[in-house]
Amino acid sequence: xxxxxxxxxxxxxxSYNLPFTTKEVIxxxxxxxxxxxxxxxxxAFRGLGMDLELLDWLNANTFPEESRFEDLAYAKKAYEIxxxxxxxxxxxxxxxxxxxxxxxxLLLMDLLEKSGLHTYVGKVNMDRNGTPALQEKDxxxxxxxxxxxxxxxxxxxxxxxxxxxxxxxxxxxxxxxRKIKKLEKRYHLPVQxxxxxxxxxxAFVKELVPSSSCYGDAYRQFGLFGNEVPTIMAHCVYxxxxxxxxxxxxxxxxxxxPESNINLASGIAPVRKYLEEDMHVGLGSDIAAGxxxxxxxxxxxxxxxxxxxxxxxxxSKKPLAxxxxxxxxxxxxxxxxxxxxxxxxxxxxDAVILDDSHIRSPRKMNxxxxxxxxxxxxxxxxxxxxxxxxxxxx
Numbered sequence: 263x264x265x266x267x268x269x270x271x272x273x274x275x276x277s278y279n280l281p282f283t284t285k286e287v288i289x290x291x292x293x294x295x296x297x298x299x300x301x302x303x304x305x306a307f308r309g310l311g312m313d314l315e316l317l318d319w320l321n322a323n324t325f326p327e328e329s330r331f332e333d334l335a336y337a338k339k340a341y342e343i344x345x346x347x348x349x350x351x352x353x354x355x356x357x358x359x360x361x362x363x364x365x366x367x368l369l370l371m372d373l374l375e376k377s378g379l380h381t382y383v384g385k386v387n388m389d390r391n392g393t394p395a396l397q398e399k400d401x402x403x404x405x406x407x408x409x410x411x412x413x414x415x416x417x418x419x420x421x422x423x424x425x426x427x428x429x430x431x432x433x434x435x436x437x438x439x440r441k442i443k444k445l446e447k448r449y450h451l452p453v454q455x456x457x458x459x460x461x462x463x464x465a466f467v468k469e470l471v472p473s474s475s476c477y478g479d480a481y482r483q484f485g486l487f488g489n490e491v492p493t494i495m496a497h498c499v500y501x502x503x504x505x506x507x508x509x510x511x512x513x514x515x516x517x518x519x520p521e522s523n524i525n526l527a528s529g530i531a532p533v534r535k536y537l538e539e540d541m542h543v544g545l546g547s548d549i550a551a552g553x554x555x556x557x558x559x560x561x562x563x564x565x566x567x568x569x570x571x572x573x574x575x576x577x578s579k580k581p582l583a584x585x586x587x588x589x590x591x592x593x594x595x596x597x598x599x600x601x602x603x604x605x606x607x608x609x610x611x612d613a614v615i616l617d618d619s620h621i622r623s624p625r626k627m628n629x630x631x632x633x634x635x636x637x638x639x640x641x642x643x644x645x646x647x648x649x650x651x652x653x654x655x656x
Contacts, residue, residue, distance in 0.1 A: 294354025294612030295557040296595035299496040299517035299546025301359040305344040308550040316460040329395035337366035345373040354612040384427025401438035430456040439484035457495035478505040488512025499529040515542040520567040522551035534579040544595020561587040615647040
């Protein structure tokens with residue numbers, strides 16, 4: 263796999279008609295980063311409720327919070343904060359879960375369109391195993407609401423696109439999954455969901471879809487596992503050989519969410535194995551199981567998690583290197599959007615300009631050293647400018 267790191271040294275002073283002099287502090291200009299997996303409505307409770315594993319955490323923390331988004335006044339307050347912070351992060355493109363509420367999802371898409379970010383947003387589908395306050399009435403209701411949302415969003419936005427979002431197999435009845443497939447065929451939309459995140463979750467899926475040979479095969483049986491449309495599966499912590507082969511054949515993207523997997527005691531995804539198999543892999547912040555939108559932090563945690571995997575699970579799988587996690591955050595995830603995530607010719611100009619000048623050190627560092635330091639010292643790095651598809655955002 264080709265790992266691409268391109269650092270520009272000039273802050274593009276000509277854009278502001280300012281002459282460059284050697285007295286000016288040289289900035290780091292890096293390709294914009296792609297967050298392949300983030301839950302917009304969960305941003306309101308990030309940093310809370312980290313003492314539970316996945317299924318209990320969803321019932322105790324996530325579902326009660328997401329049910330509040332039926333109230334558009336609350337949704338507006340929450341989504342304004344989320345979109346503002348996402349706009350001011352290193353992220354230029356993102357794949358976002360909303361909630362099952364159509365109006366609140368469109369509100370989120372309105373805000374994202376105004377922000378200049380390029381995103382996919384999903385109205386969540388879930389007609390079982392939710393709570394009385396957060397579950398669609400039945401598959402027919404979910405199907406009708408989702409189609410209405412698709413028709414509106416396809417017409418209303420330029421940079422904010424719909425993506426089909428069955429929450430995960432436990433939340434979607436067989437009938438609903440078949441209806442989502444109908445929508446995928448009719449509108450040729452991409453798909454995002456969760457896969458093999460937690461051991462108990464995997465066992466639950468086997469109970470719900472006993473004919474499946476693995477979790478990924480459950481999605482495949484409903485025609486929602488790549489091949490025909492771009493598909494993202496978040497986590498893939500426990501994907502076995504068969505599931506890996508299914509993902510490879512189907513071109514499924516893996517959203518690696520290292521902080522989330524640690525916070526919910528899910529495990530460590532074998533990312534080195536996926537890279538050796540030349541699979542599509544990017545990074546996800548997975549708010550709010552993850553605590554930060556900063557993908558520099560996700561990069562550092564991906565390295566740290568891979569070191570634990572190497573030491574405690576499989577010493578044949580060497581830890582990830584800085585260049586590899588930089589790739590995951592940029593071109594690895596960016597390619598889901600097409601030609602994005604690098605400064606190579608013919609790609610969209612997505613750029614983030616970082617200022618590390620105030621970090622005190624007696625050493626002179628080359629560009630890669632400065633960038634690696636920025637990854638670990640995220641609280642000391644200032645994001646001063648951002649471009650998306652050649653447009654100046656701030």
